[in-house]
Amino acid sequence: GQQVMQIPQYQHVQEGEDFTTYCNSSTTLSNIQWYKQRPGGHPVFLIQLVKSGEVKKQKRLTFQFGEAKKNSSLHITATQTTDVGTYFCAGTSGTYKYIFGTGTRLKVLA
Amino acid sequence: DGGITQSPKYLFRKEGQNVTLSCEQNLNHDAMYWYRQDPGQGLRLIYYSQIVNDFQKGDIAEGYSVSREKKESFPLTVTSAQKNPTAFYLCASSAGQGGGIQYFGAGTRLSVL
Numbered sequence: 748g749q750q751v752m753q754i755p756q757y758q759h760v761q762e763g764e765d766f767t768t769y770c771n772s773s774t775t776l777s778n779i780q781w782y783k784q785r786p787g788g789h790p791v792f793l794i795q796l797v798k799s800g801e802v803k804k805q806k807r808l809t810f811q812f813g814e815a816k817k818n819s820s821l822h823i824t825a826t827q828t829t830d831v832g833t834y835f836c837a838g839t840s841g842t843y844k845y846i847f848g849t850g851t852r853l854k855v856l857a
Numbered sequence: 858d859g860g861i862t863q864s865p866k867y868l869f870r871k872e873g874q875n876v877t878l879s880c881e882q883n884l885n886h887d888a889m890y891w892y893r894q895d896p897g898q899g900l901r902l903i904y905y906s907q908i909v910n911d912f913q914k915g916d917i918a919e920g921y922s923v924s925r926e927k928k929e930s931f932p933l934t935v936t937s938a939q940k941n942p943t944a945f946y947l948c949a950s951s952a953g954q955g956g957g958i959q960y961f962g963a964g965t966r967l968s969v970l
Binding site: 748753780782788789790791792795835837843844845846847848849850852 | 888890892897898899900901902905907913915916947949951958959960961962963964
């Protein structure tokens with residue numbers, strides 16, 4: 748079945764350092780979404796990517812969708828303590844069913 | 858105030874007992890989902906429903922049951938057949954013909970007594 752892998756599983760960074768998490772699907776996706784879950788909270792939608800090679804930015808966050816639509820990345824520039832949480836990608840092949848990645852837990856040390 | 862409401866926030870199950878987790882949405886969304894999250898892990902799909910009176914099994918449906926009698930409601934029953942039910946349960950909904958943004962409830966933490 749379809750699988751979505753995410754690396755790294757954990758990342759500790761000093762405040763001000765950059766952070767990147769990568770998402771890889773075993774199958775071609777129609778779109779991919781990114782969510783952030785704060786400790787003790789629930790996932791909150793960040794962004795959706797649809798087009799091959801698409802790049803979107805939200806302030807210090809840069810999201811990219813691979814050319815083959817099987818991988819994606821989230822890059823955070825100059826991390827802040829408010830960036831702490833777990834970042835998930837979620838892919839779909841055009842149906843209502845989403846496959847979530849395993850998540851990357853980010854800790855930012857002040 | 859629109860959104861997804863899950864209740865209760867915390868739930869304790871005795872051995873051999875069935876328990877039902879509530880999920881209600883007033884976003885007029887067609888699709889609803891139930892996920893299970895174990896500590897330090899990702900979300901695994903239990904069941905999903907695209908329309909009223911229709912639902913499909915996800916990846917870990919064994920030991921769970923659902924119903925979708927109303928568009929706004931998608932309750933999840935954790936049956937006694939689920940031998941390891943301790944987890945964080947998240948309900949979500951989305952609009953559109955697949956691939957829509959998912960909006961999550963605050964979750965229910967289920968523990969076994």
